Amino acid sequence: MIKDxxxxxxxxxxxxVGLCLLGFFVLVAAFAxxxxxxxxxxxxxxxxxxxGEPSLEEEIVSEDYPSDSRDVIVYRSTxxxxxxxxxxYFPLRAKPSAEHPLGTNHAGNDLFSQLxxxxxxxxxxxxxxxxxxxxxxxxxxxxxxxxxxxVDDVITFLTNVMLVIPGLPLMIVVAAYVTMxxxxxxxLILGLTGWPYPTRLLRSQVLTLKGRDFVRVSRSLGERTxxxxxxxxxxxxxxxxxxEFFASSMAAILxxxxxxxxxxxxxxxxxxxxxxxxxxxxxxxxxxxWWWFLPPGxxxxxxGTSFVLINFAxxxxxxxxxxxx
Amino acid sequence: MKYFxxxxxxxxxxxxVSVSLNFFLPRMMPGDPARALLDKMENLQPEQxxxxxxxxxxxxxxxxxxxxxxxxxxxxRGDLGTSFSRFPTPVSEVMRVxxxxxxxxxxxxxxxxxxxxxxxxxxxxxxxxxxxxSATVGFFSFVRSFPYFWLGxxxxxxxxxxxxxxxxxxxxxxxxxxxGAAWWLSxxxxxxxxAATIVVSSLGAWILTMRNNMINVxxxxxxxxxxxxxxxxxxxxxxxxxxxxxxxSVTGFAMSLGFVIGGGLVTEMVFAYPGIGYMLYQAVNAxxxxxxxxxxxxxxxxxxxxNFAADVxxxxxxxxxxxxxx
Amino acid sequence: xxxxxxxxRNLRAGYATAxxxxxxVDDVSFSLRRGEFLGIAGESGCGKSTLAYAIMRLLRDNAxxxxxxxxFKGRDLVPMPAAxxxxxxxxxxxxxxxxxxxxxxxxxxxxxxxxxxxxxHRSVSRDEAEAMAVEMLALVDINADRLRSYxxxxxxxxxxxxxxxxxxxxxxxLLIMDEPTTALDVVVQRSIIEKIEELRRRLGFSVIxxxxxxxxxxxxxxxxxxxxxxxxxxxxxxxALFNEPRxxxxxxxxxxxxxxxxxxxxxxxxxxxTPDLLSPPPGCRYAPRCRYARPACSExxxxxxxxxxxxxxxxxxxxxxxxxxxxxxxxxxRL
Numbered sequence: 001m002i003k004d005x006x007x008x009x010x011x012x013x014x015x016x017v018g019l020c021l022l023g024f025f026v027l028v029a030a031f032a033x034x035x036x037x038x039x040x041x042x043x044x045x046x047x048x049x050x051x052g053e054p055s056l057e058e059e060i061v062s063e064d065y066p067s068d069s070r071d072v073i074v075y076r077s078t079x080x081x082x083x084x085x086x087x088x089y090f091p092l093r094a095k096p097s098a099e100h101p102l103g104t105n106h107a108g109n110d111l112f113s114q115l116x117x118x119x120x121x122x123x124x125x126x127x128x129x130x131x132x133x134x135x136x137x138x139x140x141x142x143x144x145x146x147x148x149x150x151v152d153d154v155i156t157f158l159t160n161v162m163l164v165i166p167g168l169p170l171m172i173v174v175a176a177y178v179t180m181x182x183x184x185x186x187x188l189i190l191g192l193t194g195w196p197y198p199t200r201l202l203r204s205q206v207l208t209l210k211g212r213d214f215v216r217v218s219r220s221l222g223e224r225t226x227x228x229x230x231x232x233x234x235x236x237x238x239x240x241x242x243x244e245f246f247a248s249s250m251a252a253i254l255x256x257x258x259x260x261x262x263x264x265x266x267x268x269x270x271x272x273x274x275x276x277x278x279x280x281x282x283x284x285x286x287x288x289x290w291w292w293f294l295p296p297g298x299x300x301x302x303x304g305t306s307f308v309l310i311n312f313a314x315x316x317x318x319x320x321x322x323x324x325x
Numbered sequence: 326m327k328y329f330x331x332x333x334x335x336x337x338x339x340x341x342v343s344v345s346l347n348f349f350l351p352r353m354m355p356g357d358p359a360r361a362l363l364d365k366m367e368n369l370q371p372e373q374x375x376x377x378x379x380x381x382x383x384x385x386x387x388x389x390x391x392x393x394x395x396x397x398x399x400x401x402r403g404d405l406g407t408s409f410s411r412f413p414t415p416v417s418e419v420m421r422v423x424x425x426x427x428x429x430x431x432x433x434x435x436x437x438x439x440x441x442x443x444x445x446x447x448x449x450x451x452x453x454x455x456x457x458x459s460a461t462v463g464f465f466s467f468v469r470s471f472p473y474f475w476l477g478x479x480x481x482x483x484x485x486x487x488x489x490x491x492x493x494x495x496x497x498x499x500x501x502x503x504x505g506a507a508w509w510l511s512x513x514x515x516x517x518x519x520a521a522t523i524v525v526s527s528l529g530a531w532i533l534t535m536r537n538n539m540i541n542v543x544x545x546x547x548x549x550x551x552x553x554x555x556x557x558x559x560x561x562x563x564x565x566x567x568x569x570x571x572x573x574s575v576t577g578f579a580m581s582l583g584f585v586i587g588g589g590l591v592t593e594m595v596f597a598y599p600g601i602g603y604m605l606y607q608a609v610n611a612x613x614x615x616x617x618x619x620x621x622x623x624x625x626x627x628x629x630x631x632n633f634a635a636d637v638x639x640x641x642x643x644x645x646x647x648x649x650x651x
Numbered sequence: 652x653x654x655x656x657x658x659x660r661n662l663r664a665g666y667a668t669a670x671x672x673x674x675x676v677d678d679v680s681f682s683l684r685r686g687e688f689l690g691i692a693g694e695s696g697c698g699k700s701t702l703a704y705a706i707m708r709l710l711r712d713n714a715x716x717x718x719x720x721x722x723f724k725g726r727d728l729v730p731m732p733a734a735x736x737x738x739x740x741x742x743x744x745x746x747x748x749x750x751x752x753x754x755x756x757x758x759x760x761x762x763x764x765x766x767x768x769x770x771x772h773r774s775v776s777r778d779e780a781e782a783m784a785v786e787m788l789a790l791v792d793i794n795a796d797r798l799r800s801y802x803x804x805x806x807x808x809x810x811x812x813x814x815x816x817x818x819x820x821x822x823x824x825l826l827i828m829d830e831p832t833t834a835l836d837v838v839v840q841r842s843i844i845e846k847i848e849e850l851r852r853r854l855g856f857s858v859i860x861x862x863x864x865x866x867x868x869x870x871x872x873x874x875x876x877x878x879x880x881x882x883x884x885x886x887x888x889x890x891a892l893f894n895e896p897r898x899x900x901x902x903x904x905x906x907x908x909x910x911x912x913x914x915x916x917x918x919x920x921x922x923x924x925t926p927d928l929l930s931p932p933p934g935c936r937y938a939p940r941c942r943y944a945r946p947a948c949s950e951x952x953x954x955x956x957x958x959x960x961x962x963x964x965x966x967x968x969x970x971x972x973x974x975x976x977x978x979x980x981x982x983x984x985r986l
Contacts, residue, residue, distance in 0.1 A: 161339050164579045166628045168587025173621045176609050177354040250470065257472045258591055262606060285482050297475035304470020546753040553709055553746055554768040555737045568758050643758055644801035
C-alpha cells in the first residue's frame with residue numbers, strides 16, 4: 001500500500017519536483033557542517049602560528065659542592081615559544097563577498113552559514129510538528145470515527161470548538177506564557193494548536209471507510225477491532241494522512257518562523273525565523289540589506305512549495321475530478 | 326430554525342471556552358510565568374506589582390473557582406484589567422484606540438480578498454484548460470507558502486525603501502490635521518502596503534478553495550442539464566455552478582478568517598500599523614499579560630461572531646441547511 | 652416532412668483516457684420514426700449512455716464523435732454549429748438524465764429550474780413561464796404548490812417526474828431517457844414508465860429509452876435495440892425480438908431478468924464480464940461469454956447487423972432459430 005503510494009508520487013511530475021526540492025533541503029540540513037563555511041555563531045576567525053624555533057634559556061640558581069664526589073646544581077631551564085595569533089574579525093553588516101556569499105549580520109556572523117545551519121532547525125521543527133500533528137489527529141480521528149458514540153461526540157465537539165478559535169493569536173499568547181525556550185516547547189505549541197483541522201478531515205475519511213463493504217464485512221464477521229483498524233482502515237488512509245502531514249509541516253514551518261520573528265522563540269538559536277528576527281531588529285530593511293532578509297523567506301517559501309506540490313499530486317491521485325482531463 | 330439555534334448554541338459555547346481559556350492558560354502553564362515575571366520586575370512601582378498579582382490571582386487566597394467567577398463577571402462587564410505597560414490605563418481603553426485601525430484594515434482586506442479570490446477561483450475553474458488559469462493557480466500556490474510577515478518585509482523594501490512610493494510604516498501622517506482630506510489621503514497611502522500584503526497572501530487560499538469546489542460542482546449532472554437546457558452561460562456559471570461551489574467556502578469561512586486575521590496581526594507588526602496586531606507585539610515584548618489576553622479574547626470573539634454570520638449566510642444560500650436536511 | 656425523426660448512421664463515438672481512446676459507440680445505425688418508442692438495452696459500460704449524450708450533442712471534455720451521422724429531422728447534428736444545436740436542444744429534443752438526485756440543482760427551487768428552460772428559448776413573461784411549468788407539473792401529477800419546493804424536499808420518484816416535466820416543458824418531438832428509473836424502487840419505476848407512455852400518447856413525441864433492465868422495455872417499446880460492447884447486436888420490433896431473440900446476448904439478457912423484490916439487480920444471468928473496450932476481443936465481441944460460441948466466432952472482424960427476416964436485424968451469423976442443439980426452445984419456454 002505504502003509502496004504503491006510512493007510509486008504514484010514519484011511518477012507524478014508535480015510531486016517529483018516537490019520531492020526533489022524537499023530532498024535538497026533535507027540534504028542541506030543533514031550535511032550542514034560540511035556545507036557551511038563557518039559555525040553559525042562565529043564572528044571571527046582566529047589563526048595561531050608559531051614563530052621560529054623554541055629558544056632555550058638556562059640560568060643557574062644555586063650551586064653547591066658538598067663533597068668531592070657530589071655537586072648539587074640548581075638551575076632553571078625555560079623554553080620559550082613564540083606564537084602569532086591573528087584574529088580576523090568578520091566585518092559587521094557586510095555586503096555579499098567571496099568570503100561571505102550572503103554577507104554578515106550585525107554581530108558579524110556569516111549569513112550563509114546561518115542559513116545552512118538554520119535549515120536544520122527549521123526543517124526539524126517543521127517535520128517533527130507535522131509528525132506530531134498527524135499522529136495526534138490520526139489517533140483522535142480513529143477513536144472518534146471508529147468508536148462513535150460518546151467518544152465521537154466529545155472529540156467532534158472539541159474539534160469544532162478549537163477549529164473556530166483563531167490559531168495564531170492563541171499560539172502567540174501560549175508562547176508568551178511559556179518560560180522554557182527550546183525546540184520541544186515550540187513543537188508542542190504548534191502541534192497543540194494545529195490538530196483540529198486535520199482531525200476533522202481524517203475523521204470523515206474514517207467514517208467513509210467504515211461504511212465501505214470490505215470493512216462492513218469484516219466487522220460483521222467479527223474480526224478484531226485492531227485488525228479492522230490497522231489492516232483495513234489505516235492502509236486506506238495513507239494518502240490523506242500524508243497530505244495532512246505535509247500541510248501540517250508547512251503550517252508549522254510558517255508558524256515557527258512567525259513566532260520567532262515576533263521574538264517568542266529562542267532568539268539565541270539560529271533558524272530561518274530568528275535570522276529574520278535579527279534582521280528586523282537591526283533595521284536590515286532600511287539599510288537595504290536584502291541579502292539578510294530575502295534568503296530565509298525564499299527558503300521557507302521553497303520548502304512550503306515543495307509540500308504544496310506533493311499535496312497537489314496527492315489531491316489529483318485521490319480526487320479524479322481534479323485531474324486534468 | 327433548529328440549525329440556527331444549534332449554531333447559536335455553538336457560538337455561545339465557543340465564546341465561553343475562549344473566555345475560560347483566557348483565564349486558565351496562565352494558571353496552567355508550567356514554569357510559573359507569574360513568578361518569573363514578578364522576579365524580573367522588581368523595579369516597578371508597588372501599584373504595578375499589585376496589578377500583576379491581581380492578573381494572576383496571586384493577591385487573594387480565594388479558591389480558583391471563586392476567582393474564575395469574579396473573572397467571568399468582570400469580563401462580561403467589559404472590565405479586562407489594567408495594562409502593565411501602560412499603567413494605569415485600563416486594557417479596554419488601550420484597545421479602544423487600536424481597534425478602529427485593525428477593523429478597517431482587516432475587515433476591508435478580508436472582504437476584498439474573499440470576493441476577488443472567489444471570482445478568480447470561479448474563472449480559473451471555468452477555463453481550467455487555459456495557460457492563464459494554470460499559471461494563476463501555480464503562482465498563488467507559491468505565494469501562499471511565503472510567510473505573511475516576510476511578504477510585508479519585501480513590500481516595504483521594494484515599494485517603500487527602494488521606490489519610495491509608500492510610507493514605510495504607521496497608519497497616518499502626523500503632519501496633516503486629523504480628519505481632514507489630506508489626513509484621509511495619508512491614511513490610504515499608509516494602508517496601501519499592509520493591505521496589499523494581506524490581500525496578496527490570503528488571496529491564494531480563497532482562489533484554490535473556490536477553484537476546487539467549482540471543479541467538483543462542474544462535474545455534477547445538474548450542470549450538464551443546465552447546458553442541455555440551453556441556459557445562458559452566465560446563468561449556468563452563477564446560479565448553477567458558483568452558487569453551489571461557494572457553500573463549502575462560506576462554511577470554511579471561520580477557519581480561513583482566523584488565518585487571515587493571524588496574518589493581519591503579523592502584517593501590522595511589520596508595518597508598525599497601530600492596530601491590535603502591533604499592540605499585541607508590544608504587549609508580548611513588554612510581557613503585558615492583561616493586554617495580551619484581552620487582545621486574544623477580542624480576536625476570538627470577532628472570529629466567532631464572523632463565523633456565526635457565515636453559518637447564517639449558508640442557511641440563506643442553501644435550502645437544505647434551512648430545512649435541517651444537511 | 653418525412654416520417655423519420657432521427658437517423659443514426661454508422662456512428663462512432665468515445666472518449667480519450669490515459670490509456671487510449673475508448674470507442675464506446677462503434678458503428679451504430681438505426682432510425683426512429685415519429686412517435687416511435689425505441690428501447691435500447693445493454694449492460695453498463697456497453698456505450699448506451701455515450702450514445703444518448705452523442706445524440707444530444709452533450710459529449711463533454713474528453714468525449715467526442717469520431718465519425719458517422721446523426722440526422723435529426725433530416726439535418727445532421729454532428730457537423731452542426733453549436734449555436735444551432737443550442738436552438739434545437741430542449742425545444743425539439745430533450746433528455747431525462749440518469750439520476751434525478753444529481754440532475755436537479757440543490758439550491759434552486761423546482762419552479763426556477765423549470766422556468767429557466769422556458770426563458771432560455773422563448774421570450775415569455777415570468778407568469779407565462781410559470782403557467783407552463785404548472786401545466787407540465789400537472790401532467791406528471793405534481794401539485795402546483797411544489798413550484799416553491801427545493802429538490803431535497805421531494806421524494807426520488809417526484810424528482811424524476813419533475814425531470815420529465817422539465818424535459819417536456821417545451822414540447823420536444825424527441826425525448827431521450829437515460830436510465831431514468833435506475834435509482835427508484837420497482838413500484839415507482841412502474842408508475843414512471845406508465846406516465847411516460849401516457850404522455851407519449853397524449854403529446855406524440857418519440858422516445859429513446861435507455862436501460863440496463865430489459866424487462867422495463869417489454870411492454871412499452873415499439874422497437875428494441877440491444878447493445879453490447881459498443882455495438883448494436885440486435886434490432887427489431889419489440890414483440891418479435893422478445894418472443895424470439897436471434898442474438899445469444901439478447902437471450903442472455905432476458906434470462907437475467909431482475910426479480911421484483913429488489914430495485915437494483917446485477918445482471919448475473921451471463922457469465923463473465925463485458926470486454927475491455929480499449930482492446931476488444933477479435934471476432935464477435937460476445938463470443939468469449941457466449942454459450943453457443945463456435946471457434947469461428949472468435950476470428951476475423953466483428954460481425955455487423957444483418958437482416959434476419961421480418962424486418963429484423965441481428966449481428967449473429969448463426970441465428971438462434973436454426974441452431975442444431977435446439978437450445979432456444981428450452982429457454983424460450985421460460986418466457
